[in-house]
Amino acid sequence: MATVNASISLASDITDSSIGIANTSALYTAGTTTGLTTMTSVTKVLSSTNQEDLITTGSVSTTHAYVYINNPSTDHTEFFIVTIGNAGSGSPTDTEEIGRLYGGDFMFFPWDVDDDICVAPSVATDMTIEFQVFS
Amino acid sequence: MATTATITITSADIAGDPVNVSKTLTCTKAGSTADLDQTTGLNRVHLRSATQKTLLTGNAEGNNLAAKVYIINKATDPSLFVTVAISAQSIGKLYGGDFMFIPWSQTDTSASLKVAASSWTSSTGDIPVEYALFHEDTDFLTNA
Numbered sequence: 001m002a003t004v005n006a007s008i009s010l011a012s013d014i015t016d017s018s019i020g021i022a023n024t025s026a027l028y029t030a031g032t033t034t035g036l037t038t039m040t041s042v043t044k045v046l047s048s049t050n051q052e053d054l055i056t057t058g059s060v061s062t063t064h065a066y067v068y069i070n071n072p073s074t075d076h077t078e079f080f081i082v083t084i085g086n087a088g089s090g091s092p093t094d095t096e097e098i099g100r101l102y103g104g105d106f107m108f109f110p111w112d113v114d115d116d117i118c119v120a121p122s123v124a125t126d127m128t129i130e131f132q133v134f135s
Numbered sequence: 136m137a138t139t140a141t142i143t144i145t146s147a148d149i150a151g152d153p154v155n156v157s158k159t160l161t162c163t164k165a166g167s168t169a170d171l172d173q174t175t176g177l178n179r180v181h182l183r184s185a186t187q188k189t190l191l192t193g194n195a196e197g198n199n200l201a202a203k204v205y206i207i208n209k210a211t212d213p214s215l216f217v218t219v220a221i222s223a224q225s226i227g228k229l230y231g232g233d234f235m236f237i238p239w240s241q242t243d244t245s246a247s248l249k250v251a252a253s254s255w256t257s258s259t260g261d262i263p264v265e266y267a268l269f270h271e272d273t274d275f276l277t278n279a
Contacts, residue, residue, distance in 0.1 A: 002149035008234055010205060012138035012162075012269065014174045019138075021177060021267065023207055025232045031214040031254075039149045064228060068144060070158060077166045082238070085224055096224035097246070099238025102166065102201070106158045108142055109235040110219075110227030132156065134149070 001035035004134055006066065006108065027134055030064035038062075040133045046121045051083070055117040055133060065111045065135035069119075072128055073103035080119040080129055082107065101129075137170045138162040138269050140203065140236060164271045165201040175268040179209075181261035182217065182252035191248040191268055193222075197241030202270035204248060207234035209263040217264055218251045228253070229264075239268075 003026065010021040027036050040059065046052055055067065071080055079102040085095045101107060101119075111117065111133075121127040144156040162171040175191075182188065191204065208217050210231035217229045222245045229235060239248065252262040 002146055004144065004146040004149055004154075006234075007141075007143045007145075008205070008236055009141045010138070010236075010267065012174060014136055014138060014172060014269070015176060019174065019177060019267070021205065023234055025234055027233075028213055028230065030228070031216065031230060033213055036149060039146070039154065064230075068142070068156065076163060076168050079166070081240075084221075084226060096221055097240045097242050098221060098226065099240045100165070100201070101238055102163070105160050105238060106140075106142060107237045108144075109237050110229055110233055112218075112225055112227045114225060132144070134144075 001037060004036050027066050029062065036134050038135045043128060043130045045126050045128050047126050048124045049121055051118050051120040053116050054119045054129070055131060057113050057116055060113050060133060060135045062135045063113050065113055065133050066108070067111045067117065068106065068108045068132045069101060070106045070130040071101040071103055072130060075103045078103050078127060079122045080127065083118045085115050136172055142236065162203050162269050163201065165199060171201060171269045171271055173270050177265060177267045179263060179265045181263050182250065182255060183261045185251060185253050185255050187220070187249050187251040189247045190250045190266060193241040193244050193246035195241065195243050197270065198243065200271045202239040202241065202268060203236065204239045204266065204268050205234065205236050206264065206266045208232065209265055214254065215259055215262050216254050217262060218253045220249045222246055
């Protein structure tokens with residue numbers, strides 16, 4: 001079993017008293033202190049605004065995983081719409097939008113591997129997306 | 136008036152070579168380089184029911200605007216989990232110590248962020264959850 005640690009720090013001066021948050025989590029299999037065993041790391045270039053099935057449930061053999069997705073673009077106007085839901089057969093049909101990942105943004109979340117994770121680029125001019133799945 | 140988020144994911148042994156992912160973002164308004172300027176601050180709630188609760192209420196005004204959500208399960212027992220969902224769609228389970236950081240599209244009023252302390256029983260004790268929302272112009276007070 002491998003040791004995987006994820007850390008996050010948030011710093012904000014929006015409020016008069018600044019906000020500082022820092023936490024580190026060891027990533028384990030569901031409900032245990034057993035380390036993870038598998039990592040998938042992928043970079044894709046998408047050249048249409050069609051919804052793309054980015055991470056399929058079939059690509060993970062567990063029911064608990066951690067997903068990191070990164071939009072490495074430096075263009076703040078370009079984004080990916082990230083959705084999750086019933087993938088259906090054939091073309092992805094995910095309907096629940098999680099959020100929009102603008103250029104420079106990342107997201108990190110636990111995934112219950114019930115439904116595929118899809119993305120739709122905002123433009124059709126070769127947008128790069130990176131993701132890693134730990135399970 | 137900036138808000139930054141930094142994530143680091145490291146492992147010396149999940150692959151043949153060490154893994155070290157590190158990224159810092161500045162939270163900006165949708166499609167621009169202007170900083171997000173509103174926040175709920177850091178909140179803490181204690182979940183003591185397996186019933187699903189609304190953590191953050193979706194606001195249709197927020198559609199097409201930027202928002203970032205941070206949630207952490209502060210339970211020290213790794214078996215105690217909180218199921219996170221948007222509307223009726225489950226996303227994943229935050230086990231004790233786990234956190235998430237996501238952009239949040241409030242596509243409509245049903246796109247609320249919901250949590251359920253699914254593993255809670257009267258003998259497990261409360262499951263503490265902390266969360267923060269950083270966002271732009273949406274007036275969340277209309278949902279209070």
